Amino acid sequence: METITFSDRLxxxxxxxxxxxxxxxxxxxxxxxxxxxxxxGGLWERFRPEELANIQAFLKNPALVxxxxxxxxEIASQAQPNAGHLALVELESLSTRFTLxxxxxxxxxxxxxxxxxxxxxxxxxxxxxxxxCREVTEAEMTAFEKGEAAxxxxxxxxxxxxxxWFGEMLPHGAFEAAQQAAQRAxxxxxxxxxxxxxxxxxxxxxxxQHGAYTAEINxxxxxxxxxxxxxxxxxxxxxLPLLVxxxxxxxx
Ligand code: NAD
Ligand code: ZN
Numbered sequence: 001m002e003t004i005t006f007s008d009r010l011x012x013x014x015x016x017x018x019x020x021x022x023x024x025x026x027x028x029x030x031x032x033x034x035x036x037x038x039x040x041g042g043l044w045e046r047f048r049p050e051e052l053a054n055i056q057a058f059l060k061n062p063a064l065v066x067x068x069x070x071x072x073x074e075i076a077s078q079a080q081p082n083a084g085h086l087a088l089v090e091l092e093s094l095s096t097r098f099t100l101x102x103x104x105x106x107x108x109x110x111x112x113x114x115x116x117x118x119x120x121x122x123x124x125x126x127x128x129x130x131x132x133c134r135e136v137t138e139a140e141m142t143a144f145e146k147g148e149a150a151x152x153x154x155x156x157x158x159x160x161x162x163x164x165w166f167g168e169m170l171p172h173g174a175f176e177a178a179q180q181a182a183q184r185a186x187x188x189x190x191x192x193x194x195x196x197x198x199x200x201x202x203x204x205x206x207x208x209q210h211g212a213y214t215a216e217i218n219x220x221x222x223x224x225x226x227x228x229x230x231x232x233x234x235x236x237x238x239x240l241p242l243l244v245x246x247x248x249x250x251x252x
Contacts (some may be wrong), residue, residue, distance in 0.1 A: 124161055
């Protein structure tokens with residue numbers, strides 16, 4: 001049994017907070033069985049995400065990239081939110097104002113029940129035509145199974161997932177909303193992210209510069225652990241329920 005301790009300072013700041021903001025990465029979904037970018041990924045292990053998740057790779061071989069995303073979409077749709085996701089729903093319900101900023105595309109925070117979710121990197125459950133930008137249904141996506149690129153029924157443009165690829169801009173307004181939440185937060189958590197993909201990785205620093213108490217939750221220190229007020233080592237599915245319990249105990 002792991003022992004997890006939170007500082008009194010963290011629990012006090014959290015209990016007194018008006019606005020709590022959370023940044024999550026792939027680690028929060030690891031216990032739901034969704035591989036992070038650094039874990040082995042079976043069939044697709046031989047591809048590095050950087051090699052497939054960009055527009056050049058897509059235009060060169062749309063069927064390959066469509067197949068990779070169909071595989072990831074399948075994993076995400078079979079997965080269930082874990083105890084960490086559910087604790088974040090509880091944390092939202094215990095907070096006056098709450099913003100959940102996620103780099104994940106798996107839709108699990110929404111399925112768990114969080115309401116204020118800012119998706120920095122899009123959502124794998126949505127697909128659109130790169131030419132007419134029409135949102136496309138799953139039924140139009142099947143051509144890649146025969147090794148052909150799936151194309152839009154309306155204009156025959158290639159169909160792509162509504163996610164942010166390497167080298168692309170974040171969705172309009174998403175980073176602004178995240179930045180504003182970081183600036184206004186009294187407590188800011190960075191959970192299950194390696195914190196190497198910018199601009200997301202810069203959010204905890206913005207929060208701290210604006211007076212937030214910053215805490216990281218990860219199974220190992222991230223690239224920015226040294227800049228956080230507190231680093232809690234442990235799995236999201238174990239530490240987050242304990243954190244919510246500590247908050248409830250402090251308040252009662
Ligand atoms: P990452 O793979 O770079 O890092 C994952 C982090 O989670 C690591 O720091 C690891 O130590 C930590 N971790 C692993 N298991 C954990 C657990 N049980 N509890 C807490 N922490 C745990 O992922 P990232 O930082 O999100 O950044 C890479 C990019 O990957 C993002 O842009 C994101 O869009 C994309 N991505 C998303 C998903 C998803 O939607 N679930 C999955 C893989 C990658
Ligand atoms: Zn089209």
